[in-house]
Amino acid sequence: MKFSVLDLCPVPEGSTVADAMRNTADLGPYVEALGYHRYWMAEHHNMPGIASAATAVLLGHVASKTKTIRVGAGGIMLPNHAPLTIAEQFGTLASLYGDRIDLGLGRAPGGDHAVWQALRRGRTGEDNFPAEVAELMGYLDDADPMAPVQAHPGQGTHVPLWILGSSLYGAQLAAHFGLPYAFASHFAPDALEDASYIYRRDFKPSKALAAPKFMLAVNVIGADTDEEATYLRTSVQQAFARLRSGKPSKLPYPVEDIDAEIGIALRRGVDQALRISATGSPETVHRQLGELIAKYKPDELIITGQIHDQVARKRSFEIAAQAMADLAAG
Known part of the structure; x- marks a missing residue:
C-alpha cells in the first residue's frame, strides 16, 4: 500500500x-x-x-x-x-x-x-x-x-485530479466523475464509513481511472515511547480546541496535563474528532495503523502529524514509514 x-x-x-x-x-x-x-x-x-x-x-x-x-x-x-x-x-x-x-x-x-x-x-x-x-x-x-x-x-x-471531502457529497461527486477520492478522516471522520461505501458502490470508470481509489487520512504521532507520543499529541489537541473555540493560534507547545489546559469535556470532543489516529511507540503505531487499514481497507494512506518540534516531527514520520513497510512485509 x-x-x-x-x-x-x-x-x-x-x-x-x-x-x-x-x-x-x-x-x-x-x-x-x-x-x-x-x-x-x-x-x-x-x-x-x-x-x-x-x-x-x-x-x-x-x-x-x-x-x-x-x-x-x-x-x-x-x-x-x-x-x-x-x-x-x-x-x-x-x-x-x-x-x-x-x-x-x-x-x-x-x-x-x-x-x-x-x-x-x-x-x-x-x-x-x-x-x-x-x-x-x-x-x-x-x-x-x-x-x-x-x-x-x-x-x-x-x-491527475482528486476529489477531497468529509461528507457524502464529495463521495458521490468523485464516483460520478470517476476520480480518486480522499476522505478528511484526520479531523472529520463521522461520515467515513458511509462515504467510502457510497464512493466504491457508485464509482463510474472514466478515462482517468478504471476502478475506485480511496485514500484514508490518518493522524500519526509516533515517538520512542507511548508516554512521549501522548505528550507530543497535546499540541494538536490544544490547536484543535482553540480552533473550535474560535481562537485559532500557532501550534502550541506540548503540555503535561491536557485536561488541565483545555478541560475534560472539550478534550473528549477533540479526541472524538481526531480518532482516526495512531499515537505511541513504534510498536503501538504499527498495531494501530494495521487496525485502521484492516477496518477501512483504503487503497492509500495519507499521514499527517502536527508536532511542535521539527526533530520529533521527522522522527514520527520515520516511525510511520517503518510501520507501513513492516505491514507490507506481513
Missing part, C-alpha cells in the same frame, strides 16, 4: 512563518528518502498556525527540493478560485516538474465566513462545484481547437 504525507506547514509557537516554510523544505526530501509516495499541502486561510495559504507557490518550493516524490494539493478549495487560474498554476507546476504533480479539490472555503467573503467577492453563494470541476478538467485535458479559452500552461498536461 502506498503511503503519503499531508503537511499543513504548521507554525509552532515561538517560531515564524519563515521558520515553518524552512521546516517544510526540510521535510520534503526527508520523507522522500523514507519512501513516501506523495507530499500534499492544503489551502487554509486566516489561521496563524498554518502557512500553506498560497498552496501552489509552496508546492513549487517543495518540488524544487525533491526529485521523485509526487507533490500536490490536498487540496485546493476550488470555489475560491477561477478554474482557469488553478489550471494555469498547476499546469505551470507540471511543466516545471513533470509528471509528479497532483491536484486535489475541495469545496469548503478553507476558513470561516469572513474568509469566504474576502475570497469570493462578487460571486454568488450558489454551489457550482461540479461544473467548476468539469471546467477545470477541460483546461487540463487535450486542447479543444473550438474552445474560446485554453489554459496556457495547463492544456494537455493531464494533471
Whole structure:
C-alpha cells in the first residue's frame, strides 16, 4: 500500500512563518528518502498556525527540493478560485516538474465566513462545484481547437485530479466523475464509513481511472515511547480546541496535563474528532495503523502529524514509514 504525507506547514509557537516554510523544505526530501509516495499541502486561510495559504507557490518550493516524490494539493478549495487560474498554476507546476504533480479539490472555503467573503467577492453563494470541476478538467485535458479559452500552461498536461471531502457529497461527486477520492478522516471522520461505501458502490470508470481509489487520512504521532507520543499529541489537541473555540493560534507547545489546559469535556470532543489516529511507540503505531487499514481497507494512506518540534516531527514520520513497510512485509 502506498503511503503519503499531508503537511499543513504548521507554525509552532515561538517560531515564524519563515521558520515553518524552512521546516517544510526540510521535510520534503526527508520523507522522500523514507519512501513516501506523495507530499500534499492544503489551502487554509486566516489561521496563524498554518502557512500553506498560497498552496501552489509552496508546492513549487517543495518540488524544487525533491526529485521523485509526487507533490500536490490536498487540496485546493476550488470555489475560491477561477478554474482557469488553478489550471494555469498547476499546469505551470507540471511543466516545471513533470509528471509528479497532483491536484486535489475541495469545496469548503478553507476558513470561516469572513474568509469566504474576502475570497469570493462578487460571486454568488450558489454551489457550482461540479461544473467548476468539469471546467477545470477541460483546461487540463487535450486542447479543444473550438474552445474560446485554453489554459496556457495547463492544456494537455493531464494533471491527475482528486476529489477531497468529509461528507457524502464529495463521495458521490468523485464516483460520478470517476476520480480518486480522499476522505478528511484526520479531523472529520463521522461520515467515513458511509462515504467510502457510497464512493466504491457508485464509482463510474472514466478515462482517468478504471476502478475506485480511496485514500484514508490518518493522524500519526509516533515517538520512542507511548508516554512521549501522548505528550507530543497535546499540541494538536490544544490547536484543535482553540480552533473550535474560535481562537485559532500557532501550534502550541506540548503540555503535561491536557485536561488541565483545555478541560475534560472539550478534550473528549477533540479526541472524538481526531480518532482516526495512531499515537505511541513504534510498536503501538504499527498495531494501530494495521487496525485502521484492516477496518477501512483504503487503497492509500495519507499521514499527517502536527508536532511542535521539527526533530520529533521527522522522527514520527520515520516511525510511520517503518510501520507501513513492516505491514507490507506481513
